[in-house]
Amino acid sequence: MxxxxxxxxxxxxxxxxxxxxxxxxxxxxxxxxxxxxxxxxxxxxxxxxxxxxxxxxxxxxxxxxxxxxxxxxxxxxxxxxxxxxxxxxxxxxxxxxxxxxxxxxxxxxxRRLDMQPIECVVRGYLTGSGWAEYREHRTVCGIRLPEGLQDGDRLPEPIYTPAYKAPLGAHDENITFEQSIELVGLERASLLRDLSLEIYSRAARTAEGHGLILADTKFEFGLDDAGVMTLADEVLTSDSSRYWDAAAWATGDTPAERMASFDKQIVRDWLAAHWDKQGTPPSLPADIVERTAARYHELLDLLTAD
Missing domain, CATH: 3.30.200.20 (Phosphorylase Kinase; domain 1)
Structure with a gap:
């Protein structure tokens, strides 16, 4: 196709x-x-x-x-x-x-929902922007973490790092839990945090049963007509989550081997090497498209296998 x-x-x-x-x-x-x-x-x-x-x-x-x-x-x-x-x-x-x-x-x-202005991010492993911040400050989104962690390490426990969903055309902004309280109130902010951590923990256990690591993910929620906080948008996909192969993570010799994700990282890596982020980005080569599609297929097959 x-x-x-x-x-x-x-x-x-x-x-x-x-x-x-x-x-x-x-x-x-x-x-x-x-x-x-x-x-x-x-x-x-x-x-x-x-x-x-x-x-x-x-x-x-x-x-x-x-x-x-x-x-x-x-x-x-x-x-x-x-x-x-x-x-x-x-x-x-x-x-x-x-x-x-x-x-x-x-x-x-x-269903139509009253969408909450918070992107609910949960991180179970240290990587990406979190690793960059940790190297400099020993924190992730302001949350203090132990010394001695390396890129790709499992965190002592999952952490909740919300972001403010910016208006169309602007970048989402990482915020503290205290700032999320200012946006939606203590009760609602606490519910968003608790639901996010619960869903992440359940999904991570499921992923582990299929030989996968759920490194991090993000959720969106909205209130229905009865005032029930409701999970919305996409959930736990390869566009909203970072999955790794558990065996590769345990035995890989380099971060690239340990943390090869089932998403569009292949696209990001190719684009970073072939574009200076000025003007219109180049078209993706056929092999990059095919390899990325194969990773999406592989994740679905691994997760939904009996």
Missing amino acids: TASPASASPLELPGWRHVYSGKVRDLYEPAGGDASSEQGDGMLVVASDRVSAFDHVLEPGIPDKGALLTRLSLWWFDQLAGGDGGRGIPNHLVPGATPPAAVADRAMVV
């Missing part, structure tokens, strides 16, 4: 009106007629094959990426609804609702 163009316009879907496009997903609302009567006041979220890096949408897209992300989100929503033996975590899916046939494999019909 050929990757879809990153610049392709959102699809015209009968019964749905396109209202917004992000870097990866397109959002629709009912336009009246059959969709409105069948789906009620739900929204349609369509995951495209677009891929972004360094705040740019790249050409071409990654084939089947939208379908793979959607399948993984739906699998995790099912697990967290109680399929993993834990208590059910409410999510935004509309039960029984069916996306249009043209996007059935990469779309979800979801």
Whole structure:
């Protein structure tokens, strides 16, 4: 299959009106007629094959990426609804609702929520921007950590490092838990933290059972009409989470071997080596696209295997 163009316009879907496009997903609302009567006041979220890096949408897209992300989100929503033996975590899916046939494999019909202005990040391992901060200050997002940790090390316990969801076009900003209280109040901030840590811990145990490490992840939540805090957006996908192969992490000789992630890191690495971040980024070579698609496929296969 050929990757879809990153610049392709959102699809015209009968019964749905396109209202917004992000870097990866397109959002629709009912336009009246059959969709409105069948789906009620739900929204349609369509995951495209677009891929972004360094705040740019790249050409071409990654084939089947939208379908793979959607399948993984739906699998995790099912697990967290109680399929993993834990208590059910409410999510935004509309039960029984069916996306249009043209996007059935990469779309979800979801409830409207009062989305919270906080991106709920949980880190179980030291890496990425956290490792950079730790080297300089021995902290991650201001949280003091023990001396002597190395890149890729497991943290003594998972830490919650929220971010403020900036307006469209601006960068999200890391904030402290105390700052999240200023945004949403103590009760709601505490609930967001506790839910995030609970979901991460459950997901990390599930991942370990499939030979994977869930190094870090981010969640989004919203309040439903009854005031229930509800898990929304995508969840625990390779776009919102960092997964590593557990065996490679334990035996690898270099950070690159230990922490080869099941996501678009291949794209980031190639782009960093071939673009100075000025002007329009170059098109991705076919082998980079194919290798990235293979990593997305591999993660889904590993996680959902019986």
